[in-house]
Amino acid sequence: MTTLAHFQILASLLFVIGLFGAVTRRNAIVVLLSIEIMFNAANLSLVAFWRYSPHPEQLSGVMFAIFGITIAAAEAAVGLALVIVIYRYYKSIEVDGMRSLKG
Template sequence: MTPLAGYLLLSAFLFAIGLAGALTRRNAIIVLIGIELMLNAANLNFIAFWRYGANPEALTGIMFVIFAIAVAAAEAAVGLALIIAIYRHYKTTNVDEVNILKG
């Protein structure tokens, strides 16, 4: 089997890809996709730690991931609704053009 470090590095790299997308892209939908990728990287860590941990019968990692998936789904629904509302108001989904609060 792959040592735990393999999964942790894969998860860290996936988190970095998501963070890069969220920080460098202009489109709000891509920013949201980047956030989803970061949440998924955290879930991969939970599953890897659960599988390699001392007491897998406790199911703690699996339960945490199930609840995290539910929270991420709620986050995606609200986030995309916000993007649609912003598009209706500003006729754009680029995050740097929605700058009415900028000082």
């Protein structure tokens, strides 16, 4: 039988994979995609909590997941627009190259 712990451990594993990608990769697009992986892991966790909750008719987890997906979509649109502008300015999207503000 699949318990709530299985879902939460899987969501933690996916979150950790996304965190690893966001910290290690140099390409700005892959960093944004890793952040999307973390968003999805959080949504999976919220929906699993809703499925196993004592009051599923409140639909709280589902609502949180829908709003999370909306905000993630807005973040992806603005983030990828920023990547395009950064490419136009630096001719590169390596995150290590953006150090103009470094003192």
